[in-house]
Amino acid sequence: MEALRGTPAEVLRRYPSPTSAEFRRIAGEVHGVDPDSVVATNGGDELLRLAITTFVEPGHPIGVASPSYSLYPVLAGIHGSPVVSSPLDEDWRPSADFAKQMNREGVALTFLVNPHAPSGTLLSATEIADIAGALNGVLLVDEAYVDFVDPDLEHDVVPLVREQDNILILRTLSKGYSLAGLRFGYGIANPSLIEPIATKTRDSYSVDAIAERLAAAALKHRDAAAETWSTVRGERGRLAKALERLGLPCVASQSNFLLAAVPDAFAGGAEMVYRRLKEQGILVRFFPQEGLRHRLRITVGTAEQNDRLTAALRSMAPA
Ligand SMILES: *Cc1c(COP(=O)(O)O)cnc(C)c1O
Numbered sequence: 001m002e003a004l005r006g007t008p009a010e011v012l013r014r015y016p017s018p019t020s021a022e023f024r025r026i027a028g029e030v031h032g033v034d035p036d037s038v039v040a041t042n043g044g045d046e047l048l049r050l051a052i053t054t055f056v057e058p059g060h061p062i063g064v065a066s067p068s069y070s071l072y073p074v075l076a077g078i079h080g081s082p083v084v085s086s087p088l089d090e091d092w093r094p095s096a097d098f099a100k101q102m103n104r105e106g107v108a109l110t111f112l113v114n115p116h117a118p119s120g121t122l123l124s125a126t127e128i129a130d131i132a133g134a135l136n137g138v139l140l141v142d143e144a145y146v147d148f149v150d151p152d153l154e155h156d157v158v159p160l161v162r163e164q165d166n167i168l169i170l171r172t173l174s175k176g177y178s179l180a181g182l183r184f185g186y187g188i189a190n191p192s193l194i195e196p197i198a199t200k201t202r203d204s205y206s207v208d209a210i211a212e213r214l215a216a217a218a219l220k221h222r223d224a225a226a227e228t229w230s231t232v233r234g235e236r237g238r239l240a241k242a243l244e245r246l247g248l249p250c251v252a253s254q255s256n257f258l259l260a261a262v263p264d265a266f267a268g269g270a271e272m273v274y275r276r277l278k279e280q281g282i283l284v285r286f287f288p289q290e291g292l293r294h295r296l297r298i299t300v301g302t303a304e305q306n307d308r309l310t311a312a313l314r315s316m317a318p319a
Contacts, residue, residue: 120253147176
């Protein structure tokens, strides 16, 4: 808010930096890469669209592991591209022949969300490197939720982009920095992969002057955001235990949500529980699709919100 209040009117009178130069300099410092390895976008969602426009001929296939982020097939549809969908295994991990399958179908761009949504499962940097190494096309690693990963895991995919020129990492300020309204995301990749996005397909002014300033300030002060990440991790563990005690076991999550299994014996199953919580003003996600219809994705809230949710569920639990 200080950066917002401190923005002089003069900044708005002029066009912003077409390359978001100041933000890229700071992001480069934070991630230990050259600014040429960074591209700033209007939310992470713009990067997804740009990756498609840049690397996929219209009508050619796009790869996803399913289930995952619902926007991928929507963007593929806009591009006239069929979706090659590879089902995750029972541990929410890509199958052993994931890359082979994509190559066989002539996929030039594959999306992988890590930590996975909606399960919260994390693939290690080594697993990402292996998949990218086996792919003929580009691997977009969607790290929308990576800020919530336990720091003890020392998880960092960024160093891979030096050696592997087909890995494009997506970051966003919407989740980890509580700035969804700002619309700011960025990509990290080998400069050879960033260059065609930054110079050919991206609009010169898709990121406005205020967003760039605030995003730079947020990254500079990420220690403040890191306190929130730590609180979320603590609550994530506490909520998972509470849900487990109620008979709603959760997938081990490295994200800011939990995927809880809801047996039909529990108040009539996931959809019923979703509806009854909604009546009480508690919003969780129910996905009426294969593999997910017996589960609920629950965002980790504040301690108070989590307690309210737990109490509401307890009142529905079978005797
Ligand atoms: C939130 C999210 C994004 C990007 O969101 P933006 O608000 O556009 O930055 C990308 N991928 C996944 C899986 C997300 O959940």
